[in-house]
Amino acid sequence: MxxxxxxxxxxxxxxxxWIWVNVLFLVGGPxxxxxxxxxxxxxxxxxxxxxxxxxxxxxxxxxxxxVGYHRLxxxxxxxxxxxxxxxxxxxxxxxxxxxxxxxxxxHRRHHKEVDTDNDPYNAKRGFWWSHMEWVxxxxxxxxDFSTVPDLTKDKVVMWQHRxxxxxxxxxxxxxxxxxxxxxxxxxxxILIAGLLRAVLVHQGTFxxxxxxxxxxxxxxxxxxxxxxxxVTSLFTFGEGYHNYHHSFAADYRNGxxxxxxxxxxxxxxxxxxxxxxxxxxxxLEPVRMKKRLERLAEEYFAHLDxxxxxxxxxxxxxxxxxLAASEERLGAWTMRARRAAKSKDEQLxxxxxxxxxxFHHAWVEFQNLGKGARxxxx
Numbered sequence: 001m002x003x004x005x006x007x008x009x010x011x012x013x014x015x016x017x018w019i020w021v022n023v024l025f026l027v028g029g030p031x032x033x034x035x036x037x038x039x040x041x042x043x044x045x046x047x048x049x050x051x052x053x054x055x056x057x058x059x060x061x062x063x064x065x066x067v068g069y070h071r072l073x074x075x076x077x078x079x080x081x082x083x084x085x086x087x088x089x090x091x092x093x094x095x096x097x098x099x100x101x102x103x104x105x106x107h108r109r110h111h112k113e114v115d116t117d118n119d120p121y122n123a124k125r126g127f128w129w130s131h132m133e134w135v136x137x138x139x140x141x142x143x144d145f146s147t148v149p150d151l152t153k154d155k156v157v158m159w160q161h162r163x164x165x166x167x168x169x170x171x172x173x174x175x176x177x178x179x180x181x182x183x184x185x186x187x188x189x190i191l192i193a194g195l196l197r198a199v200l201v202h203q204g205t206f207x208x209x210x211x212x213x214x215x216x217x218x219x220x221x222x223x224x225x226x227x228x229x230x231v232t233s234l235f236t237f238g239e240g241y242h243n244y245h246h247s248f249a250a251d252y253r254n255g256x257x258x259x260x261x262x263x264x265x266x267x268x269x270x271x272x273x274x275x276x277x278x279x280x281x282x283x284l285e286p287v288r289m290k291k292r293l294e295r296l297a298e299e300y301f302a303h304l305d306x307x308x309x310x311x312x313x314x315x316x317x318x319x320x321x322x323l324a325a326s327e328e329r330l331g332a333w334t335m336r337a338r339r340a341a342k343s344k345d346e347q348l349x350x351x352x353x354x355x356x357x358x359f360h361h362a363w364v365e366f367q368n369l370g371k372g373a374r375x376x377x378x
Contacts, residue, residue, distance in 0.1 A: 013117070016138035023136050025096075026202065033196045040191050049183050053176065053193040057094065061171075062201050062237040064091025065103075066264035070239070073157060074104040077252035077281050078268055082156055084276035089160040093167035095201045101151045101161045102142055109141070110209075111249055114224045123213035123225045131210035132202075172198055204235045212242035220247040220291045222298065230261060238262035247291050248283040256288075284341070286334035289359070293330060293366075297323050300370035306377040315373050322366045329359040 068088030071077040089100050097103055106120045113119045120139060121130040141147075151157050160167065172194050180189030216229030226246040233240025233255060241255045241262070255262030271277035300319055304312045333355040340352045 016140065018136055019138050026132060026135060029195060030199045030203075033191070033199045037191050037196050040188055044185075044188060047183060047185055047188065049179070050185060050188050050192045053179055053189060054197045057171075057176070057193050058197045058200055060091045061094040061197070062204060063264060063267060064088050064093070065095050065097060065201075065205050066237045066239060067267050068092040069097075069100050069103050070107065071252055071264060071268065073100045073151065073154075074107045075249055076150075077250055078272070078277050079279040080271065080277045081275075084271055085156045086160075089156065090167055090171065093160060093164055094171035095205065096168045096172055096198050097202070097205065099161040099164040101145060101148065101157050104151060105145065105148050106139070106142055108148065111246070114226070114246065121209040123210070127210050127214060130213060131206045134209075204237065205239075207232060208236045208239045208242065212236065212240060216240070216243070218243050218295070220244055220295055222295070233261045238264050248288065250281045251283045252280045253282070284334070284337055286330060286337050286356075286359075289363070290330060290334070293323075293326055293363070296367065296370060300373050303370075303373045303377040311376065315376065318369060319366075319373060322362070322369050326359065326362040326366045329355070329362045333359045 068085070069092045072080060072085065072088065092100055092103075110119050110121060115122055115124050120142075121134045123130045145152050173190060176189035176193040177186050179193070180186035212227060212229065212232050213225040214227070216227030216232060218227055220228075220243045224246055226242040228241045228243040230240060232242070238261050239245070239254050241260060244256055245251075245254050252268050253262060253265045254260075255265060268277055268280060272280055297319075301316070304316055304319075307315065333352070336348070336352040336355045340348050
């Protein structure tokens with residue numbers, strides 16, 4: 001995979017003009033927080049409520065981006081009732097990252113045109129561009145909603161878009177100020193639960209576009225720069241398993257395993273149990289295994305380039321034979337899994353279990369052979 005970075009558009013076109021409001025807020029905000037928060041603490045002292053409120057708003061607004069903007073609106077990974085949708089879109093508005101429809105419009109373009117000039121936060125243009133600079137330039141397509149007709153028909157999404165400014169002012173300024181008034185710490189709340197909290201949410205969620213395309217592994221696909229990293233997931237509200245997400249974007253889960261840090265997954269899961277969410281999309285295991293098989297085959301065949309001609313031919317034949325057997329059994333498992341998903345027939349489910357077992361035998365054989373090829377090439 002080519003991981004080279006460029007610092008300009010490959011097509012030679014100029015970036016849009018600077019959006020000075022964004023520059024002032026996104027560049028000036030962290031500087032202001034770094035200066036004014038310590039100054040306030042030295043002058044007025046601390047209070048537990050400042051930090052408790054900041055943490056609560058940090059978590060809820062970050063989850064608003066993950067659960068609401070990203071998985072509910074952008075990818076339609078699940079459905080929900082209006083109460084759930086309103087709550088999470090208000091929470092997402094508190095993150096001050098534009099309305100859900102503008103955010104989702106850019107995000108869908110990112111998935112469709114990943115790592116190209118048509119990708120708003122093209123990771124191949126470097127860390128700084130994908131992390132934040134792309135937000136500082138005017139993008140004429142950002143508010144072209146002709147590409148998201150499903151969202152323009154969503155009354156809650158459009159309500160949030162029309163009232164976005166009122167939402168973020170109310171949640172990021174007025175709410176902290178009102179809570180600060182209760183403890184005679186108005187400016188402390190605005191600075192810590194408002195400004196500092198917003199800066200931390202920005203930097204965390206921005207890492208999904210930057211750091212999640214730089215560090216980690218690619219167990220699912222090397223077709224783009226996305227990567228899986230448990231480290232990244234810790235400060236991106238569980239969005240660190242990015243290679244999985246780019247491979248199966250409709251899946252409501254980002255962290256597939258139960259132990260993967262992904263609070264958004266568990267929030268949506270609990271929402272379903274309480275009747276707020278429904279239609280959670282899960283990628284079938286045979287579909288996932290097809291990606292894993294393709295990825296491992298790519299890795300194993302790459303080892304052959306390090307062998308002499310005779311050994312290379314022998315190992316290639318063996319790998320191709322075992323791969324073909326794995327693909328055949330995977331096809332049978334996939335077909336039966338799709339049939340079983342629509343039926344409660346016991347015989348069909350028994351045949352499904354048998355097909356799965358046959359595939360896993362072939363899968364283990366292919367893995368063992370691949371490991372042997374790697375050792376032989378060393």
